[in-house]
Amino acid sequence: MKLYYSPGACSLSPHIALNESGLQFERVLASTKTHQLEDGTDYYGINPLGYVPLLELDDGTRLTEGPAIVQYIADQVPAKNLAPANGTLARYQLQSWLTLIGTELHKGFSPLFNPATPEAYKTIAREKVLSRLQWVDGQLAGKQYLMGDAFSVADPYLFTVTNWAPRVGVDIAHLANLAAFRQRMAARPAVQAAMKHEGLLK
Template structure:
């Protein structure tokens, strides 16, 4: 499998899940600014959406959209318990979290990264995100991860988007449960490996 990614973008989520899965894969960087691969290939010829992540299977099939990709990966590594079995109510809980993160958190950050967003509107956007994080923080009370005491695929997505807070001036320090979750995630070997591979943290000596 090939994962098309951009350093620190939402593609970090399936990157983490791939490392958690133990499945073989290769990384291909696609710039979100130039929409080109490192070798100069026009990324739009690979993914007409121009966005990351994109997962290319060994048979040439391509899958886009992070929430779909992470579930596909989880199902290819069933023994790792990265997501509950299809058809179970708990699987729908995973999908509920993935949808919430993509629509309420991920898309909430997007305008804060846009240079065209008026500065006087950004405090409103930050306040909206803080309200969403109040909900997340409450749901994390008494839990190690979103679904309980075990890592599942929405944890990688929550970690990825929450990592953007420091880049857009969003102060999440008052959310103790969320802060504990982020520390717990950061300590996972698969997360460290993904962050190092994308140049987001220095490699351990």
Template sequence: MKLYYSPGACSLSVHIALHEAGLSFEAIKAPTQSKILPDGSSYLNINPLGYVPCLELANGDKLLEGPAIVQYIADLAPEKNLAPTQGTMARLQLQSWLNFIATEVHKGFSPLTTPGMPDDMKTLARDRLMQRLQWVNGELAGKQYLMGDTFTVADGYLFTVSGWPAMVGMDLSGLTHLGLYRARVGARAGVQAAMRAEGLI
């Protein structure tokens, strides 16, 4: 398998999942700005949409969306318990978390990083994003991870996107449960390995 990633972007979630699963893969840097791969070719030849992540399978098939990719990875290594069994209520709850993180948190950063976005729109976006993160903070009270005591691929995704607020001028110091959670997840060997591979630590 080949993972196309950009350091610190949402593809870090997939990078974490691959390390947590203990799977063999090749990581290829695909800068989201230049879209030029290390061999000089265009990343658009791999993914015409130009964003990361992209997971290319051994047979040439490609998966492009993070929530789908991390579930695929989890299902390749069921013994790691990175996702509940397909067809269970717990799996639906995992998918609910992945969708919430993707649509309510991850995409909530878009107005804050889009060039030319008016300041009033950025203010509204920050307020809405903070409301979502405050809710997550409450949900983490008394839990080790999003799904309870077991780390899942949703945790890798939340860890990734909850690391972005400082880059857009947001202060999360008051979100105590989220802060403790980030420290706990960030100390995991698989997370450390992925971050080290991307030059983030």
């Protein structure tokens, strides 16, 4: 398998999930600025949408969208319990978390990275994403991870998007449950390995 990624982007989530899975994979750097690979290949020829992550399977099949990719990874190694079994209520709860992170948090941060976004709108966007993170903080009360005491593939996604908060002026320091969650995540060897590979940790 090949994971196409860009440092610190949302592709950090499947990067962590792959490390947790123990599956063999190749990391391929795909710049979200130049849309080229390190060898000069046009990334649009691989993913016409131009963004990461993209997971290329051994047979050449290409899978896009982080929430789908991390569930695929989890299902390749069911013994690792990275996701509840398909068809269970817990699996739908996992999908609920992945959807909320993708639509309410990930996309909530997007305008804050766009230099063309008017400052007045950025203020509104910061307030909205912070309100969602405050709700998540409440949901983490008394829990180690989003799904309870067990790590799941939703956790790297939340960790990844909350990494963006200080870069765009969203203050989450007062969210104690979220801070404790982030510390637990940062201590996981799979997280540290992914972040070191992406140049996010020395």
